[in-house]
Amino acid sequence: MTARMLRVAEVTPLSPLVTRFRFECPEGGTLPLFSGGAHVVVEMPDGATLRRNAYSLISDPLDGSGYEIAVRREDAGRGGSRFMHTHVAVGDLLRVGAPVNLFALDLRAKKHVLIAGGIGITPFLAQLRQLTRLQMPFELHYCARSRAEAAGLSLLPDLPQVHAHISDEGDRLDIGAVLAGQPLGTHVYTCGPEGLIEAVAGTATRLNWPKAALHSEAFLSPPPGAAFKVTLARSGITITVGPHQSLLEAMEEAQVDAPWLCRGGACGQCETAVLSCKGRIEHHDHWLSDAEKAAQQKIMPCVSRFQGEDLTLDR
Amino acid sequence: MTMRFNDETFRDDYTFHNSPAAIRRFPFPFDQDSYMYSVNIEPHRRGAAGSVFQHRFDVDEHYVAEMRDREITLRDDPLRCQSLPHMELAGWDFLELVMVSKAEDYPELFELHRDGDRWHWINRPLGIEQRFIFLDATSLPCGPMEYITRQTQGDHALLDQREGNLWMDAGMVTSQADWSLDFDIGMNFFEWHAPVPKAHELGVFQRALKFLLSLQQGAPVRRLNWTMTVNPRLDTSPENYHKWGPEKRTLTAGNVGAKQYLRVELQTLWRMPRSNAVAFPIRCYLLALEDLVTVPKWGRRLHRVLRDLPDELAEYKGFAVNRPLIVDYLSRFDDCAPTSAGIFPDD
Amino acid sequence: MPGTEFSPSIASRPVYAGLVAQGAMPAIMLADAEGAGALIDLAARDPAVMERAHVIFIPAGTPHGARLRALGARIYHESPSYAACLERFRKALADAHMGTTLYLAGTEGLIGQATAEALAAGLPAGAIQSEHRGSIARRMQCVHCKGITEGVTTDPFTCSHCGLTLFVRDHYSRRLGAFQGVCVDAETPGVLPPVQEIRP
Numbered sequence: 001m002t003a004r005m006l007r008v009a010e011v012t013p014l015s016p017l018v019t020r021f022r023f024e025c026p027e028g029g030t031l032p033l034f035s036g037g038a039h040v041v042v043e044m045p046d047g048a049t050l051r052r053n054a055y056s057l058i059s060d061p062l063d064g065s066g067y068e069i070a071v072r073r074e075d076a077g078r079g080g081s082r083f084m085h086t087h088v089a090v091g092d093l094l095r096v097g098a099p100v101n102l103f104a105l106d107l108r109a110k111k112h113v114l115i116a117g118g119i120g121i122t123p124f125l126a127q128l129r130q131l132t133r134l135q136m137p138f139e140l141h142y143c144a145r146s147r148a149e150a151a152g153l154s155l156l157p158d159l160p161q162v163h164a165h166i167s168d169e170g171d172r173l174d175i176g177a178v179l180a181g182q183p184l185g186t187h188v189y190t191c192g193p194e195g196l197i198e199a200v201a202g203t204a205t206r207l208n209w210p211k212a213a214l215h216s217e218a219f220l221s222p223p224p225g226a227a228f229k230v231t232l233a234r235s236g237i238t239i240t241v242g243p244h245q246s247l248l249e250a251m252e253e254a255q256v257d258a259p260w261l262c263r264g265g266a267c268g269q270c271e272t273a274v275l276s277c278k279g280r281i282e283h284h285d286h287w288l289s290d291a292e293k294a295a296q297q298k299i300m301p302c303v304s305r306f307q308g309e310d311l312t313l314d315r
Numbered sequence: 316m317t318m319r320f321n322d323e324t325f326r327d328d329y330t331f332h333n334s335p336a337a338i339r340r341f342p343f344p345f346d347q348d349s350y351m352y353s354v355n356i357e358p359h360r361r362g363a364a365g366s367v368f369q370h371r372f373d374v375d376e377h378y379v380a381e382m383r384d385r386e387i388t389l390r391d392d393p394l395r396c397q398s399l400p401h402m403e404l405a406g407w408d409f410l411e412l413v414m415v416s417k418a419e420d421y422p423e424l425f426e427l428h429r430d431g432d433r434w435h436w437i438n439r440p441l442g443i444e445q446r447f448i449f450l451d452a453t454s455l456p457c458g459p460m461e462y463i464t465r466q467t468q469g470d471h472a473l474l475d476q477r478e479g480n481l482w483m484d485a486g487m488v489t490s491q492a493d494w495s496l497d498f499d500i501g502m503n504f505f506e507w508h509a510p511v512p513k514a515h516e517l518g519v520f521q522r523a524l525k526f527l528l529s530l531q532q533g534a535p536v537r538r539l540n541w542t543m544t545v546n547p548r549l550d551t552s553p554e555n556y557h558k559w560g561p562e563k564r565t566l567t568a569g570n571v572g573a574k575q576y577l578r579v580e581l582q583t584l585w586r587m588p589r590s591n592a593v594a595f596p597i598r599c600y601l602l603a604l605e606d607l608v609t610v611p612k613w614g615r616r617l618h619r620v621l622r623d624l625p626d627e628l629a630e631y632k633g634f635a636v637n638r639p640l641i642v643d644y645l646s647r648f649d650d651c652a653p654t655s656a657g658i659f660p661d662d
Numbered sequence: 663m664p665g666t667e668f669s670p671s672i673a674s675r676p677v678y679a680g681l682v683a684q685g686a687m688p689a690i691m692l693a694d695a696e697g698a699g700a701l702i703d704l705a706a707r708d709p710a711v712m713e714r715a716h717v718i719f720i721p722a723g724t725p726h727g728a729r730l731r732a733l734g735a736r737i738y739h740e741s742p743s744y745a746a747c748l749e750r751f752r753k754a755l756a757d758a759h760m761g762t763t764l765y766l767a768g769t770e771g772l773i774g775q776a777t778a779e780a781l782a783a784g785l786p787a788g789a790i791q792s793e794h795r796g797s798i799a800r801r802m803q804c805v806h807c808k809g810i811t812e813g814v815t816t817d818p819f820t821c822s823h824c825g826l827t828l829f830v831r832d833h834y835s836r837r838l839g840a841f842q843g844v845c846v847d848a849e850t851p852g853v854l855p856p857v858q859e860i861r862p
């Protein structure tokens with residue numbers, strides 16, 4: 001993993017809950033460029049725990065002078081976003097990984113339709129710049145509850161292809177109307193809450209859109225839950241995963257070498273074989289198929305949890 | 316150190332030759348006395364000074380002659396270089412990767428000056444000087460991928476990543492081991508590997524694809540592949556098979572050492588920034604058997620590998636008809652002594 | 663009569679899964695010869711599939727046109743050849759929107775060419791259905807001269823453009839809608855294997 005220490009250059013509140021952070025090279029060099037939809041993993045040394053959260057890059061993909069992310073404070077979450085909001089100030093040094101894109105534009109598309117819900121606007125902010133630069137046809141729909149909460153509004157360009165739907169003002173996105181009549185070769189990208197992603201997928205399927213034209217990113221943060229014990233057979237240890245910790249984090253804390261890329265149940269990198277399972281795996285990922293989930297022979301430690309007597313992994 | 320470039324040909328009179336230094340640095344692909352497919356991918360780290368792994372893109376004594384040979388092939392058949400429309404951005408990414416790497420690694424041969432999007436490129440060995448605007452294809456004499464790959468040894472494929480797969484959507488392919496870009500362009504990872512026997516059943520491609528999909532910027536990887544070629548011919552394309560095919564049958568016990576070459580591909584894979592595509596340069600090295608056996612370890616080992624190779628693989632790699640001659644020749648250099656691990660010469 | 667059963671092959675060889683009705687949604691249907699049977703069977707399973715369908719049929723000497731026409735498609739058109747209806751097919755694709763299904767039925771040559779055309783127009787692969795019926799003749803590209811020979815039924819065969827004798831590979835290019843033909847006597851000119859009928 002080619003991570004580097006970056007300096008926090010700006011901290012800008014965008015709404016009561018969302019703050020933008022800008023990172024730059026401490027020595028003033030340029031950072032690797034990226035493609036719209038890419039994320040970076042930010043490491044947060046929170047006391048004794050090292051948290052790693054993935055955030056979409058929102059700055060211009062072709063501008064290597066800095067990286068920008070927008071972080072929504074989730075008080076119910078495991079503390080990563082809270083740490084960013086309360087502990088991080090201009091001048092701090094944080095380790096930031098290389099950009100990885102699991103939500104890339106399909107550059108063959110004749111048109112791109114981007115649908116964002118709430119903080120799900122973040123990957124599209126970089127994609128918009130890419131689309132504008134490449135002069136590709138697109139339209140963007142941004143859904144938020146209220147204008148005050150719509151942190152993305154101030155970051156969106158004033159273009160006729162950009163539409164905000166504020167539900168408090170009675171403007172709800174009509175997905176069917178957006179999808180109807182799009183030209184052949186249109187691709188649809190959705191980022192936001194599960195409900196929005198499912199609604200878009202459901203409408204698209206009803207309208208006969210093939211799956212390959214649909215893209216989504218749920219940006220799962222590992223859900224909290226009850227603590228549980230896991231035996232790691234190859235390492236010969238049993239560890240306890242705390243309520244606000246993911247299984248992956250617990251393995252890392254125990255110095256067990258475990259692969260990962262997205263830390264959000266999307267990329268498949270952390271897939272681990274289950275050697276024995278007496279109980280129920282709570283699969284939270286988007287990687288395993290329903291059949292694989294039911295079989296309980298694989299687990300994605302970055303987001304999934306367990307309830308029961310015994311879970312032994314090949315790790 | 317200034318590099319000397321050979322005046323040599325890869326067709327007709329075949330004056331290609333390796334200097335003693337080039338023989339020593341040949342990337343011998345076998346690290347043990349037998350061979351089977353595997354996902355033999357490792358980080359493309361800088362290797363020892365003088366080795367083919369020292370720089371990101373190896374430039375050697377064959378550079379100028381190889382580029383001349385490419386030009387001949389392209390004049391004959393411009394379809395050896397193609398890029399589907401959505402791959403232009405990847406072409407720019409690749410142009411940048413090569414120019415930046417070469418200018419840093421071989422400052423005496425290449426120079427790159429950048430002032431925003433205004434770029435100035437100097438390629439001394441080929442006598443090229445070009446000012447152009449980055450991301451403006453009209454400011455170059457041809458597309459960005461074609462431009463840079465006319466100046467970079469090896470074949471090059473650019474792979475688009477989507478739908479959990481890699482798609483061969485652009486390439487410059489003039490020194491291939493018997494596959495056609497014009498035919499394979501647009502195929503996904505499994506499709507373009509479809510004709511390879513055995514590896515599918517072994518799950519090699521599933522594992523390799525999974526690995527490559529998560530390839531990260533700044534962390535390129537490499538692997539070696541190999542085949543056998545009669546005469547030092549770069550263009551062993553299917554397109555011209557009816558032209559070079561007969562040469563394969565001219566091998567005799569008397570000329571096998573001079574005419575039979577071990578052909579090694581140094582394949583590297585790079586995640587590129589703006590396009591999220593993967594660049595896949597396939598660099599070809601040729602070594603005559605009579606030169607190869609000057610390294611005793613290689614002579615012994617190659618004999619054992621080729622003698623014991625499953626028929627299906629010899630068939631696929633296209634040297635089954637010549638295998639008896641080759642193995643017979645190499646057996647003279649195998650004294651049955653044990654060989655050391657790894658690919659490098661013993662001394 | 664169900665679709666043709668092909669023997670298992672390599673990953674690049676196309677598989678024709680058979681037509682599955684998507685109901686009364688916009689559709690383009692293109693069939694040649696015995697492919698008519700696949701559309702007739704499709705409509706029997708779900709008559710609504712014809713409501714918004716634009717059907718183009720190339721009879722190639724078969725008598726199925728009248729039955730197809732009777733299915734009540736929104737538009738029904740008969741064409742003497744693929745070449746003759748190509749511009750019409752292109753216009754239908756250009757006018758189509760996402761949600762349109764392309765149903766292809768008949769020979770591999772027709773399915774392959776129409777698929778390539780539709781993909782180039784932006785129709786996603788997932789919106790293309792196909793069912794093989796009738797002749798198993800192949801559409802072959804000569805890797806040497808790049809010429810395409812239609813209706814190849816033997817292995818090896820003679821390239822209709824450059825005259826080389828080519829063997830029939832299973833390696834298939836979706837972009838070209840053709841299998842690859844490679845010189846069979848390249849290494850030993852004039853030494854030819856016996857000619858065989860190709861099998862499914």
Ligand code: FES
Nearest residue numbers: 263267268270302
């Ligand atoms: S790290 Fe990506 S799925 Fe777990």
